[in-house]
Amino acid sequence: MKSIHFRTRLLIAFWLILIPAVCIPAFYIFKTLEAEIVRETKTNAFNQLALTHWMVKQKAPFHGPQPMDQWITRLGEKLNYRITLVKSTGRVIADSAVAFEQLPDMDNHIYREEIMRARKEGIAQSIRYSTTLKRKLIYAAKPIMLPEHPESIIRVAIPMSHIESQLTFYANRFWACLGAIFILTLVASVILARRLENPIDQVIQATKEIGEGNLDKRLEIDRGPEFLQLSTCINQMADKIQHNIEKITEQKQELEAVFEGMQEGVMLLDKNGRIKSTNRALTTIAQCVPSCIGYRPMEVFLNPEIQTACDDVIAGKQPKSLRIPIDEETIYEVNLVKIPDGGAVVVFHDISELVRLEKVRQDFVANVSHELRTPLTSIKGYAETLMDKNLRASTDAETFIKTIVKNANQMANIVNDLLELTRQQQKQQESFETVPTDAAECFSNAWEICLPMAEEKNIHVDNQLASPLVVSAEADALTQVFRNLLDNAIRHSPDHTQVTVSGLDNSDHFLFALRDEGPGIAQRHQKRVFERFYRVDKERSRASGGTGLGLAICRHAVRSMGGEIWVQSPPDGRTKGSVFYFTLNKAERENP
Numbered sequence: 233m234k235s236i237h238f239r240t241r242l243l244i245a246f247w248l249i250l251i252p253a254v255c256i257p258a259f260y261i262f263k264t265l266e267a268e269i270v271r272e273t274k275t276n277a278f279n280q281l282a283l284t285h286w287m288v289k290q291k292a293p294f295h296g297p298q299p300m301d302q303w304i305t306r307l308g309e310k311l312n313y314r315i316t317l318v319k320s321t322g323r324v325i326a327d328s329a330v331a332f333e334q335l336p337d338m339d340n341h342i343y344r345e346e347i348m349r350a351r352k353e354g355i356a357q358s359i360r361y362s363t364t365l366k367r368k369l370i371y372a373a374k375p376i377m378l379p380e381h382p383e384s385i386i387r388v389a390i391p392m393s394h395i396e397s398q399l400t401f402y403a404n405r406f407w408a409c410l411g412a413i414f415i416l417t418l419v420a421s422v423i424l425a426r427r428l429e430n431p432i433d434q435v436i437q438a439t440k441e442i443g444e445g446n447l448d449k450r451l452e453i454d455r456g457p458e459f460l461q462l463s464t465c466i467n468q469m470a471d472k473i474q475h476n477i478e479k480i481t482e483q484k485q486e487l488e489a490v491f492e493g494m495q496e497g498v499m500l501l502d503k504n505g506r507i508k509s510t511n512r513a514l515t516t517i518a519q520c521v522p523s524c525i526g527y528r529p530m531e532v533f534l535n536p537e538i539q540t541a542c543d544d545v546i547a548g549k550q551p552k553s554l555r556i557p558i559d560e561e562t563i564y565e566v567n568l569v570k571i572p573d574g575g576a577v578v579v580f581h582d583i584s585e586l587v588r589l590e591k592v593r594q595d596f597v598a599n600v601s602h603e604l605r606t607p608l609t610s611i612k613g614y615a616e617t618l619m620d621k622n623l624r625a626s627t628d629a630e631t632f633i634k635t636i637v638k639n640a641n642q643m644a645n646i647v648n649d650l651l652e653l654t655r656q657q658q659k660q661q662e663s664f665e666t667v668p669t670d671a672a673e674c675f676s677n678a679w680e681i682c683l684p685m686a687e688e689k690n691i692h693v694d695n696q697l698a699s700p701l702v703v704s705a706e707a708d709a710l711t712q713v714f715r716n717l718l719d720n721a722i723r724h725s726p727d728h729t730q731v732t733v734s735g736l737d738n739s740d741h742f743l744f745a746l747r748d749e750g751p752g753i754a755q756r757h758q759k760r761v762f763e764r765f766y767r768v769d770k771e772r773s774r775a776s777g778g779t780g781l782g783l784a785i786c787r788h789a790v791r792s793m794g795g796e797i798w799v800q801s802p803p804d805g806r807t808k809g810s811v812f813y814f815t816l817n818k819a820e821r822e823n824p
């Protein structure tokens with residue numbers, strides 16, 4: 233029934249109600265009519281019988297059986313029905329429908345229903361088939377007293393045919409009316425069903441289109457208040473859906489933008505532990521293209537730890553975080569959280585810089601402690617020795633005190649250099665304020681500080697810088713750079729050698745070079761000498777008063793002023809010594 237079209241169902245229902253509603257009363261009326269006609273015919277038969285009885289009585293006596301039959305036959309023809317006279321023995325003595333000669337051949341009528349009952353009850357009627365006339369008749373009979381036949385029965389028989397034809401006439405009318413009603417009703421019901429179906433089809437079509445995403449679709453049905461209300465409701469529903477979808481889309485886009493813009497790699501797992509979606513940051517971490525969707529984390533990261541953590545979180549265990557090294561320099565902290573749909577969110581946070589800084593801090597603390605411990609141990613040892621009164625008077629005491637002073641100076645140097653480094657780092661964070669500065673003047677200032685040490689070692693400084701040499705720098709920082717490089721060059725060079733400083737104009741910047749004739753720096757150390765506390769020869773450096781921080785300070789200062797510093801050893805065309813290069817931007821023209 234469900235698969236039958238709405239219109240057909242409507243028509244079936246309509247006809248199921250209509251047919252009994254029309255046929256039952258019609259059938260009842262027809263049957264009542266039929267009974268009425270039969271009843272009237274029966275009354276009529278009694279009337280005919282009474283008339284015939286009276287006429288026969290008036291006519292009697294007859295002069296023999298034949299004239300009686302002839303008169304009866306004529307009367308039957310005149311009245312248009314059959315008249316029969318039956319003796320009390322049941323023998324037929326006259327019959328308007330049978331020839332006189334054939335009367336002796338007729339059946340005995342004593343057991344005919346109407347005859348039997350008329351004899352018993354005085355008057356009787358019956359409807360039955362006549363074996364004599366071979367048709368259905370209404371019989372009416374009553375006793376008659378004739379002079380020649382005192383206990384006879386007179387019977388009239390009216391054929392049912394005219395009743396039947398009357399009934400057939402009514403039946404035909406009845407069927408014609410019924411047919412007309414049905415045809416009219418059929419046409420009306422089809423039109424009605426169509427009129428009902430059209431708006432329903434429109435509603436179905438519209439809701440289908442809205443459901444398929446055509447949210448601009450609206451309904452306009454003007455077929456009565458119910459359909460108007462229905463279309464208004466559907467339109468309001470479409471408005472609401474459209475509004476909600478726009479809102480959801482907007483929120484989704486915002487979330488996607490956040491998701492895609494995150495620096496952290498994010499991976500969404502479904503409840504089966506398979507990757508459902510990833511953001512752009514994750515594709516760079518895992519080097520996976522969007523095709524990693526549907527894979528297990530293990531297949532993408534090749535890391536069993538991640539897989540186990542994901543499985544644990546999806547299984548409902550306590551969320552945890554782990555550290556995953558991707559390569560030598562990159563390390564990620566991975567946080568996992570279970571989400572309500574049974575899956576999990578996995579966030580990859582790049583903590584490489586954090587770890588590196590932590591290591592730098594640890595190394596730095598270890599280095600500082602180590603650097604300070606050596607002179608401190610020495611100071612402590614000598615000071616304790618000097619506590620001995622006898623020793624204080626001896627000549628060694630002066631040597632001890634000198635050593636203590638030297639180590640104390642060393643410690644002071646370290647602390648000063650550390651302070652300088654910290655100062656520069658702070659400045660770098662706040663960004664260096666560079667101004668047009670004469671580099672030649674800065675070098676002269678640095679040279680003045682280093683002069684005593686150079687004179688002590690008989691080192692000649694060849695200053696090829698021609699003043700003014702205006703660069704974009706901070707005077708104090710540049711002086712510090714020259715001082716540290718000059719200090720290194722003098723300290724590490726043997727006596728009676730030469731240190732050369734030069735500046736080369738290189739279109740937008742100056743290239744400064746400070747060359748010495750010292751032992752030089754092996755290739756493998758050249759990059760690392762700029763690290764804090766890095767020394768090629770620790771003991772020698774310490775002995776010469778080095779702190780291991782000089783070049784680190786230089787690199788910080790130069791970079792903060794927008795330049796770069798490096799070392800070449802041995803310099804081009806030489807077999808020993810080293811040359812430290814650094815660049816600085818030229819100052820703007822309008823600020824000479």
Ligand code: ADP
Pocket residue numbers: 716720721724725748750751752753761762766767768769773774777778779780781782783784810
């Ligand atoms: P230090 O105070 O020990 O000199 P620096 O940071 O200034 O520390 O230098 C780091 C290391 O680089 C030094 O210990 C030394 O081994 C090496 N070095 C620096 N300058 C020179 C140079 N001009 N000649 C040879 N080696 C040098």
